[in-house]
Amino acid sequence: MPINAVDQNELRALLLSRLAKLRAPAGVHGTVPHGTDRGVRVFGYCVQERERIARSRMEHPAVVVVLSGTKEVWRGDVAQTFAAGVPFVIPAGMDFDLVNNPDPTSGRYESICITVDEALRQTLRSSLRPVQVAGPIPDRLDVDLTPALVEAYGHAASALTGLGVAVAATLARYRVLEILLLLAEMPVAGMLTAVGRREQVEAIICADPGHAWQVGEIAAELGIGASTLRRQLDRAGTSFREVLLSVRMTTAGALLGSSGYSVMQAAQAVGYASRSHFSRHVQAVHGKTPRQLKAAVWDPPSTDAPPPPPPPICHGWIVRFGEADATGMRTASWAQCGGSEQPGAAYAAEIAKLAVSTRPACKFDERSPFWSFRTCFSPPPES
Known part of the structure; x- marks a missing residue:
């Protein structure tokens, strides 16, 4: 049941009381x-x-x-107070004019701001379905309060002020995440978890870093023009x-750090x-030649032939969560790109989902993220 205007006013008063300690x-x-120490x-x-x-x-x-006071957020000639x-939410990467007006009684303007940094966005993406893609901002930036959201703010305020640093360092982040998860069901959710154009382009290239990518190809994958993507x-x-x-250089560094390449x-x-x-590009980016990077890798002697490298479609994923073990290399599953126990596998699954989402004709199966990815991006077999 929607909360009416009277309830909103009551909830705002309650929210201000819960945040008074901040x-x-x-x-x-x-x-x-x-929260810098938490x-x-x-x-x-x-x-x-x-x-x-x-x-x-x-x-x-x-x-x-x-x-205390009011805040005006101007985008062009349109303002919200x-x-x-x-x-309310202020999206990233967009120009706004901001006006802070002190309260006429107290003579003071004051606000509390939660910065949704990349680590928080990554956690939100792994918790939400589907992954949000950057798009037009909604008409309204404000958030309708709910009792649960007010309580979440109260929990966060307590974690930020009322506990020792040793405890609050862990708890405060969970309390802030609690607020963001509640906001995820609202129209502003896309602005909190949105994947920017750079991340979309990275995901497409990461699918096959050896391909001779042109800006027009990437733009076509995203459904926009090349000049728009450049801008x-x-x-x-x-x-x-x-x-x-x-x-390419991030992938190269990971591959050169592997004994299999x-x-x-x-x-x-x-x-x-x-x-x-x-070699020139590797040295410029990594500060070492490819041979120097390879020299840091101990390659144990073996009379057996080395296992074949992962198929080209997997090179980018090695960067995300490590090289597959020998068992994985021999399978025909997504383990060719890594294993479910490898560090960062959950994040890699989210990147796989993001890549698949750039191709409308492809379907993503939550149970088999890398199978979905490979089915979408692997070239069709020759007839």
Whole structure:
């Protein structure tokens, strides 16, 4: 049953009372960190004069609650005003003009902000289905309160202020995650867990880093034009060439750290036909030549022939969660790319799902994430 306006006002008053312990002491102005020693990025902000911040752009999404005064969020000529006790979300990577208005009675503007950093977003993605993809922001940035959400804020405030650091370091992050999981059922969810264009491009390239990718191919996979993709990557502070090189060099570093790959095999796996060209890029990125990276790997002597390397479709996944063991190498399952016990396998499954989501014709099976991935991206057998 939806909560009516009267209930919203009551819940806002209750929320403000639960967050009172996070208010800054009188006379304190500016940024007041609350979670830096507890593994979360939560901070308060206080000013005593009306303040306008032009063209503000957040690196990470943020969930804000005004404790005193009001906040105006302008996008172009359209503004939304948020009163005390109203949670709202500011998405990342977009330009906004912000205006902080002090309360006329107290003469003070104050707010509490939760920064949804990459670690939190990754945890949310692993908990939510489906993975959200960046898109247009909703018409409203504010959040309708529920009793559960108010209680979650109260729990977080207690973890950030009322416990010793040794306990709160773990508990505070769970309490903040509790808030975000409750927000995940609301229209603002996409802004909290959204995967940006760079991450989408990385996921596609990671599927086959040896392919001679062109920006037009990637754009077609994403259903947009090449010029649009270039502009979006530029706004994210990068370029197609930089993302392609980053994925290839990260993959190359992992393959060169594996005893199963020679320098030439690693070069070919990430799309280099020229060994000298490959060596120059590896040294520029990793600070060592491919031979020096290989020299750090102990290759035990063996009279048996080495197992075959994973198929090309798997090179990128080795970067995410480690090289497969010999047993996995001999199977015809996703274990060719790793094993369920390998570190980071859950994250790799999310990346696999993201990659499959870029191809509308493909279907993703939660029970077999890598089978879904390989079925979607492996070339059809020759007739």
